[in-house]
Amino acid sequence: MQSSNLSGLSIEGIAKSYGATVALERVSIHLAAGQVHALLGENGAGKSTLVKILSGVVRPDTGQMLLDGQTYMPGTILDARARGVATAFQELSLPSNLTVAECLLMPTLRKGRGGLVSARRTVAAAAEILARYDLRSVAPSALISDLSLAERQRVEIVRAFHHADRVLVLDEPTAALSDVTWLFDQIRRATARGIAILYISHRLAEVRSLCPVATVLRNGRSVATVDLRQADDDEIFELMVGHSKASESVRxxxxxxxxxxxxxxxxxxxxxxxxxxxxxxxxxxxxxxxxxxxxxxxxxxxxxxxxxxxxxxxxxxxxxxxxxxxxxxxxxIGLLPEERKTEGILANLSSASNIVLPILDRIGRRGFVWPALERAAALESARAVELSPRYVSFRIGDLSGGNQQKALLARTMASGAxxxxxxxxxxxxxxxxxxxxxxxxxxxxxxxxxxxxxxxxxxxxxxxxxxxxxxxxxxxxxxxxxxxxxxxxxxxxxxxxxxxxxxxxxxx
Amino acid sequence: MTTQVASLPPSAASPDRLVRLVASGAVIVTILYLILYGLYALWEPSALTAYTFGSLVNNTAPLAIAAAGETLVILARGFDLSVAGVISLTNVVMASYPVDGPGGALLSLMLCMAVGGIVGAVNGYLVAVLRLQTIAATLGTMIICQGLSLVILDAPGGVVSDFVADTLTDTLFGFVPVSGLIVAAVVGAWLMLRRTDLGVALYTIGTDEAAAALSGVRVARTRFLAFVAAGMVYGIAGFMLTAQTVTGNPNSGSPFLMLTFAAVALGGTSLSGGRGGLVGSIMGAALLMLLQKVLFSGGVSSFYTGIFQGAVLVLAIVFSRALTHLLERSRA
CATH class of the missing domain: 3.40.50.300 (P-loop containing nucleotide triphosphate hydrolases)
Incomplete structure (x- = not known):
């Protein structure tokens, strides 16, 4: 699609695993200079891992990236910035105790006399940056914690624009914005300057109005790069979901x-x-x-x-x-919480103790719970979720995530809800x-x-x-x-x- | 007075910032200090003499400086128990190797700061690089330091140079205690540090380490330097303690452990990091020591001191909470 492979950022065969979990299996994308490229995919397709790799937060296991023809493998956020790559993160990354000015200039603030940080110069420099990106409504001396979510998102975006000389990654930049005109104007100005933009959003209408091409990520693979002017929504949804999976599922x-x-x-x-x-x-x-x-x-x-x-x-x-x-x-009503580790299990107790927790008063005799009673009750509950009886006496923290989840489900069901x-x-x-x-x-x-x-x-x-x-x-x-x-x-x-x-x- | 937020001084004080300033621990603890000092003066008219004030400052300096060092680590969301070990260690080092004269005093001070800095570097390596929990790592180094102190000086004793003992407890121009100047120097260094990138980074990693890292702050380096700086400041505290006690004692640091944390908490620094300041901690230490003195002069048995100190700590925190709540509500 692109005439020159040298300008822009080429991502070639990137893979990343966390232990046994494969986050990215094989991802190849070419971001052309001066173009907005969309990245589409379901939750868990690997988008956030790719963003982290591009930003220098994590390193890929294999694969390579070329920025304007030269190897690009950032080890830190600052490495990435030094090469002109910056990201506006979805989970906004502005420390809440700083001012807008400090956030924009971190980690190096403007100095005054004696090499000490000058609040005045920092604010002035930040005001200039904010003005450059038409965000005069935010006071550079305001604390981040005093800003609305939309304002924080704009500051996050401005900071990324400020550091992105070559490549800009925007991860769900409109999640907190009700009005997108400002963002779209900035994007057009950036592409006019030859900056390559990776645009991640679940709002397809938005993506269509901005991006000529999109790469679809599914299960950690880049499955296709499509010309958005020619692909209709159904085709794109199908790529995101996958043909085989859609037909396999049985009601x-x-x-x-x-x-x-x-x-x-x-x-x-x-x-x-x-x-x-x-x-x-x-x-x-x-x-x-x-x-x-x-x-x-x-x-x-x-x-x-x-x-x-x-x-x-x-x-x-x-x-x-x-x-x-x-x-x-x-x-x-019994809840099986989202965060198994922090809201669910008591890692140091046995699976049995974890399972019988909500019914302790029922299984006890005269207020005392004996290990045998606990075990008997737990075994009965474990059977319902096919949790192997031998795990019942194990420390739950030592079990695999799957078995922990079974134990938690057993607990929720045992509660009699x-x-x-x-x-x-x-x-x-x-x-x-x-x-x-x-x-x-x-x-x-x-x-x-x-x-x-x-x-x-x-x-x-x-x-x-x-x-x-x-x-x-x-x-x-x-x-x-x-x-x-x-x-x-x-x-x-x-x-x-x-x-x-x-x-x-x-x-x- | 430093405010509670890490941000640089605002150009125009907004009501928000005023509320934060008034409700900050440093202001509250200073007010409490003044009230208590007033009561003390009513009770004991000699309280207003330069001599009494000077000796009070002398008594306060070691704890105040130790609390100042601890604040650096706590702001970056950590705990440093090695404060007690470093004070014991520097105390016995000074009592075992006294060097006389002003040059000797300076040499001793450098030595104390170097010892503290090395312990701080070990803490920093364990915490920032190996990512051990701060309490566990510094508990280890504290015990090592205590052990080392016993090896260097196995029983109370030793000799402290006359110059150190006399000059550092002296009063300049009849009313400025030298120990107060040392505390002021620590505060001065802090006010400069706050206006460096490192100082801003310190608050930032204490508030939100992930966001700090994504903002380009070098988290491990910042935390490492916080421990090293804290260790050096503990060294100064050990130096000042030796000047007060004029003797070496391998257990001299132990009483500091709990009081240091109490002073930091009293001064309004959040023990979960990111909020507070060093001046508050110093005032917190001053309040704890003044309380001791007032109780003593009031004839209360020293067995009761702990009870009062603890009660003041709890009350000050409750009071500060209530005040913040009231101020916020009155604006809403």
């Missing part, structure tokens, strides 16, 4: 859905607006969303970990207003364990339990869920069921597209 056969177990009406939190749905006995309701669309808030509000601003939750007709997870358990809230239950576990977890979830539903399940993996939702809510910006964007519940429709809905007439009411 579970449906048992009849019983009486409503969990009814949520107008649930609102700081990150969630007016979410309503109902789950019946024996039903699995999927939740699908891109990162940070309020899904965590939904689960935490239901489990009593987050405050609700408005709305009503009924469990089998009785209102549930948990102030802490223990209250939610009493109401019959009739409604399970499963937040990404197969995150980071191997294929075999996934099957066991799927089976356990299905069995739970078949016994009449109801399940609310968020997953970052679409095939999982397609396979397990009876219906699926798609969250976008803290609202229910649409609800998919029946034949609509398939990956391509979901990818489109996730990114704010819908083929069906828009957002129907979410309640059944």
């Amino acid at each position: 579970r056969s449906r048992v009849t859905v019983g009486a409503p177990v969990l009814e949520v009406r107008g649930l609102t939190t700081p990150k969630l607006a007016d979410v309503s749905f109902t789950i019946g006995a024996g039903e699995i309701l999927g939740v699908s969303a891109l990162d940070g669309q309020g899904q965590r808030s939904l689960f935490y509000a239901l489990a009593g970990l987050e405050k609700r601003l408005a709305g009503e939750v009924l469990v089998e007709g009785r209102p549930s207003r948990p102030g802490k997870p223990g209250d939610a358990l009493r109401d019959g 009739r409604t399970l809230l499963l937040f990404d239950p197969t995150r980071g576990v191997d294929v075999g364990t996934k099957e066991a977890i799927y089976a356990a979830i299905q069995a739970f539903a078949d016994r009449g339990g109801s399940v609310l399940m968020y997953s970052s993996e679409l095939p999982e939702i397609v396979r397990l869920a009876d219906r699926c809510l798609v969250l976008y910006g803290g609202r229910v964007f649409t609800e998919l069921a029946g034949p609509e519940l398939e990956e391509r429709t979901m990818v489109a809905a996730l990114t704010g597209y819908t083929s069906a007439p828009l957002a129907r009411g979410a309640a059944r």
